Amino acid sequence: MTELVLQNLVKKFDDVTAVDNFSLTIPTGGFVALLGYSGCGKTTTLRMIAGLEEPTSGEIFIDGQSILHLAPNHRNIGMIFQRYVLFPHMNVEKNVGFGLRMTGVHKDEIRERTKEALDTVQLAGYEKRFPSQLSGGQQQRVAIARTLITKPKLLLMDEPLSNLDAKLREEMRSFITELQKSLNITTLFVTHDQIEAIELADNIGLMFAGEMVQYGTPEEIFNHPNTPEIADFMGATNLMHGEIVDLTPDICKINIDGNLISVKTQPDATVGDKITMTIRPEHMEFFSVDDDGTPSANVIDGTIAEAVYHGGTVSYYIKSGNIDLQSRQRSTVTFDTESKIKIHLPPEHLWVFPGRDRQPATI
Amino acid sequence: MTITKNQRKKQASSGNRLSPYQRYYLIFIGIAVVVPFVPVIIRAFSFSWFWPSILPTKWWWEARENAWQPLGWDYIFSGPSHVGEAIINTVFIAIVVTIVCTAISLPAARVIAWEKFRGKSAVEFFLLTPLIVADIAIGLGILITFLQLGLTGGYVGIILAHLIPTTPYMVRVLTSVFQGLSRDYEEQARLLGATPLKTLWFITMPMILPGIMAGGLFAFLISTNIFLLTFFVGQGNIVTLPTMLFAKVIGGSSLDTIGAEVALILSLPGLILLIITERFLKEEIFAKGFGG
Numbered sequence: 029m030t031e032l033v034l035q036n037l038v039k040k041f042d043d044v045t046a047v048d049n050f051s052l053t054i055p056t057g058g059f060v061a062l063l064g065y066s067g068c069g070k071t072t073t074l075r076m077i078a079g080l081e082e083p084t085s086g087e088i089f090i091d092g093q094s095i096l097h098l099a100p101n102h103r104n105i106g107m108i109f110q111r112y113v114l115f116p117h118m119n120v121e122k123n124v125g126f127g128l129r130m131t132g133v134h135k136d137e138i139r140e141r142t143k144e145a146l147d148t149v150q151l152a153g154y155e156k157r158f159p160s161q162l163s164g165g166q167q168q169r170v171a172i173a174r175t176l177i178t179k180p181k182l183l184l185m186d187e188p189l190s191n192l193d194a195k196l197r198e199e200m201r202s203f204i205t206e207l208q209k210s211l212n213i214t215t216l217f218v219t220h221d222q223i224e225a226i227e228l229a230d231n232i233g234l235m236f237a238g239e240m241v242q243y244g245t246p247e248e249i250f251n252h253p254n255t256p257e258i259a260d261f262m263g264a265t266n267l268m269h270g271e272i273v274d275l276t277p278d279i280c281k282i283n284i285d286g287n288l289i290s291v292k293t294q295p296d297a298t299v300g301d302k303i304t305m306t307i308r309p310e311h312m313e314f315f316s317v318d319d320d321g322t323p324s325a326n327v328i329d330g331t332i333a334e335a336v337y338h339g340g341t342v343s344y345y346i347k348s349g350n351i352d353l354q355s356r357q358r359s360t361v362t363f364d365t366e367s368k369i370k371i372h373l374p375p376e377h378l379w380v381f382p383g384r385d386r387q388p389a390t391i
Numbered sequence: 392m393t394i395t396k397n398q399r400k401k402q403a404s405s406g407n408r409l410s411p412y413q414r415y416y417l418i419f420i421g422i423a424v425v426v427p428f429v430p431v432i433i434r435a436f437s438f439s440w441f442w443p444s445i446l447p448t449k450w451w452w453e454a455r456e457n458a459w460q461p462l463g464w465d466y467i468f469s470g471p472s473h474v475g476e477a478i479i480n481t482v483f484i485a486i487v488v489t490i491v492c493t494a495i496s497l498p499a500a501r502v503i504a505w506e507k508f509r510g511k512s513a514v515e516f517f518l519l520t521p522l523i524v525a526d527i528a529i530g531l532g533i534l535i536t537f538l539q540l541g542l543t544g545g546y547v548g549i550i551l552a553h554l555i556p557t558t559p560y561m562v563r564v565l566t567s568v569f570q571g572l573s574r575d576y577e578e579q580a581r582l583l584g585a586t587p588l589k590t591l592w593f594i595t596m597p598m599i600l601p602g603i604m605a606g607g608l609f610a611f612l613i614s615t616n617i618f619l620l621t622f623f624v625g626q627g628n629i630v631t632l633p634t635m636l637f638a639k640v641i642g643g644s645s646l647d648t649i650g651a652e653v654a655l656i657l658s659l660p661g662l663i664l665l666i667i668t669e670r671f672l673k674e675e676i677f678a679k680g681f682g683g
């Protein structure tokens with residue numbers, strides 16, 4: 029049972045503000061991913077929770093108790109470092125048992141629990157190996173076993189998968205998810221990879237330049253980013269600027285570069301509002317100019333400027349008047365460069381950014 | 392593992408062939424190191440050896456049979472020579488100096504390597520000053536202070552004095568070791584429940600042991616060779632091998648047999664230590680010690 033609360037955390041290094049007024053609550057058993065660009069303050073946040081860095085201001089509570097006065101070895105928080113940090117002069121068994129030895133657990137119990145922990149990470153039989161004799165994935169699992177054996181209240185992971193190759197990363201992702209669920213341990217996971225965050229976490233905290241810019245479920249962040257910058261970070265680079273020209277209680281019509289696009293009306297929308305909206309590359313539908321099945325509304329004309337073939341998909345760069353769009357389509361339907369097409373923007377996939385002069389409106 | 396060992400040997404013998412230039416250079420260095428020792432060694436085993444004869448006219452073992460008092464090595468190993476006492480003093484002082492020096496240098500090196508603080512470069516420079524300032528200046532300086540404090544003529548004063556030239560070396564060696572060591576290890580240990588002291592003992596010390604060995608070897612060798620500071624601070628009360636040797640050669644124009652013998656003995660502690668640490672040297676720990 030561990031609830032973590034971060035309250036208005038600030039960390040300044042000389043004149044650099046690494047973490048700025050950062051608040052977050054993780055309920056017991058919650059799995060939150062901190063997602064953000066390199067240098068945005070993710071590691072610094074974890075280090076403050078672990079007690080390796082002292083906040084300039086703010087509070088950290090575990091189950092309602094402030095932990096700021098506690099030294100790292102009294103916080104009972106497990107942290108997995110990016111580079112595993114196995115002790116090179118100790119074999120696997122000694123590494124895993126280290127935490128228990130430090131806290132004076134009896135030898136027999138240490139042996140017992142080490143065996144158990146190594147079983148959990150599927151490394152039974154590797155007791156006598158030294159870290160240098162293990163692969164990256166194995167080292168990572170030893171590091172996980174070494175941390176979990178001490179039964180930490182809270183698990184912090186700092187980009188634990190970034191040093192692994194793609195296939196191993198996949199494996200470790202599902203391994204970590206399963207482990208976290210089975211132990212029901214409150215977890216804060218740091219990454220700069222949005223796919224990783226989406227796959228692993230119940231909730232994602234998006235961090236830009238030391239600040240939390242959006243917090244929500246992976247789906248919310250993926251489909252309903254608060255700002256164009258967040259949309260861009262999440263891989264939705266399409267931005268369309270326009271003005272609300274017509275409003276009914278249900279339908280809101282927007283003029284985008286001469287095209288009339290409909291979206292669902294948001295409560296406080298008014299005619300004349302300037303808005304910005306986006307659509308994810310995979311949500312656009314393409315039709316050839318002479319296709320009879322083309323929907324009648326929310327369709328714009330475009331020309332394909334460039335097509336890039338990936339494995340199962342093609343990326344198209346499209347020009348439509350003053351609008352530049354990027355789309356991803358299954359590669360079975362192919363359009364050549366320079367060909368004219370019709371693009372359907374399904375209303376349910378259009379997302380209007382909330383904001384000062386971008387009137388809140390959705391779907 | 393057995394294969395790799397053999398392979399490594401093969402590689403070493405075939406891969407590192409020297410060019411003729413390199414070979415001559417090595418031979419030259421070897422000669423430069425060994426030749427000055429030759430007269431000392433001959434002298435140590437001679438009874439009478441006069442210009443211009445190349446070898447002694449009478450060796451020590453020829454003279455000792457019908458001598459009426461202990462000669463040469465017999466004298467060295469007899470009580471009145473005080474050589475035994477000097478060896479014990481020298482080694483004892485060197486051991487204490489090495490330990491204390493390590494204890495002082497460890498935290499200093501750790502901070503210099505890992506922390507940013509104002510005046511850091513000044514501290515680093517300050518640490519080097521004992522290597523820059525002349526021995527005799529330091530010696531006279533300490534003598535005046537130590538006389539006031541009543542630290543002259545005893546072990547404590549000598550050990551304190553020996554820390555002055557040894558600590559800069561130790562700090563430098565350990566600083567470069569700490570620079571090559573990620574802080575993550577200590578932090579990880581703390582997060583696993585280790586106190587700072589346990590972290591130092593179980594994590595930091597074992598990981599920097601090679602550096603401690605290299606630095607310790609230096610400190611030990613430097614200490615066993617210090618004459619001036621020991622002489623000033625010891626006030627002749629405490630005899631070490633260097634003070635004994637200097638007493639032997641100070642007035643005379645030439646090295647007498649006893650002096651040569653003390654000189655040879657003086658080289659022993661270092662030699663023995665080198666052999667003990669040779670295993671570590673082989674494992675390129677020395678290279679690591681200077682890994683900066």
Ligand SMILES: Nc1ncnc2c1ncn2[C@@H]1O[C@H](COP(=O)(O)OP(=O)(O)OP(=O)(O)O)[C@@H](O)[C@H]1O
Pocket residue numbers: 041044045046064065066067068069070071072073220
């Ligand atoms: N000890 C420090 N001294 C000074 N500045 C620091 C220190 N640690 C971090 N910073 C600065 O704080 C900011 C945040 O760093 P942090 O390591 O938390 O980023 P991060 O989000 O973990 O990045 P990455 O994804 O690259 O690991 C950076 O601008 C960094 O330069």
Ligand SMILES: [Mg+2]
Pocket residue numbers: 070071072186
């Ligand atoms: Mg980081």
